Amino acid sequence: MTRSGHEEADLTLIVDADGTGFAPSWLHGKTVAPVPAGSHIDAPLTRRIAAGCRAVGVADLLCADLTGGIDGPTSASRIPSDTGTTGINPPALLWTPDRQGAVLFPEAGYALVAGTAPFMGSAVGEGVDTARARFARYARTLSARHRTLAEVAAAYPPAHRAWSHPDDVESGSAAARRLALLDELTGGTRSAPDFAHAWWAARRASQANGERIQGPLADLFDRIFAILEDYSVDPDLSEPGDLSDAELLTVVSETWHAYRHTDAIPRHDTQPAARRSGNA
Secondary structure, eight states: TTOOOOEOOOOOGGGGTTSSSHHHHHHTTEEEEEEOOOOOOOOHHHHHHHHHHHHHTTEEEEEOOTTTSSSEEEEEEEEETTTTTTTTSSSEEEEEETEEEEEEEEEEEEEEEEHHHHHHHHHHTTTTHHHHHHHHHHHOOOTTTTTHHHHHHHSSOOOOOOBGGGGGSOTSSSSHHHHHHHHHHHSSSSOOOHHHHHHHHHHHHHTTTTOOOOOOHHHHHHHHHHHHHHHHHHHHGGOOTTTTHHHHHHHHHHHHHHHHHHOOOOOSSSSSSHHHHTTO
């Protein structure tokens, strides 16, 4: 089918009966984030949609006008995911053909972005909880003019409160996993390559889960991110100036030790002292 084609779709597989939310059966294993929207799908929302589609390898979207309701088969248009959504008016539903992601645009003012972890990790790159918290502030700002926004914000509150210190972090979370990895590396029970692999995986999981990190703990995680940017897990891909396994351990240990004793992150070159002095 070409991008300009049409096909029949059963919207009840994705949207609830009143067309303002997603069907619980479709939402299984997925998350939802409300995001600001204007009177039509604008550039920021288009970029979100395109990013989510790229993450799941989708070039086209299906789009249905919800003006006539969702009962019975509905005609859906196939449009390009990167540019075809701009200018669409509410009420409308857009979804990937494999149903990994969807955007419900019920009325001007907001849209609901939902989908699998890969889709949401790119469409809502700031994290689901961060998006929900930001939407709540947006709703409060416009509460006098758009009361529906407050109701939407209340329906989709952040699942996690923001964590600023290790003691705040929920056990079993991806953030807790990252803290454990720091202990394992600096305690000698995990190798540098294993640490790097596990850290990146935990970071992706934290973002997909919508975990909100702020304050000193965010500084710590940002610092470890910067350190790992200078380290190559595969020695064959290492570039001049990259950290060795031993140097990674040294710099991470310095950072973790400083944080645990002062809640402050040392802001220095990622290279260990020996290399900085030219004696390595």
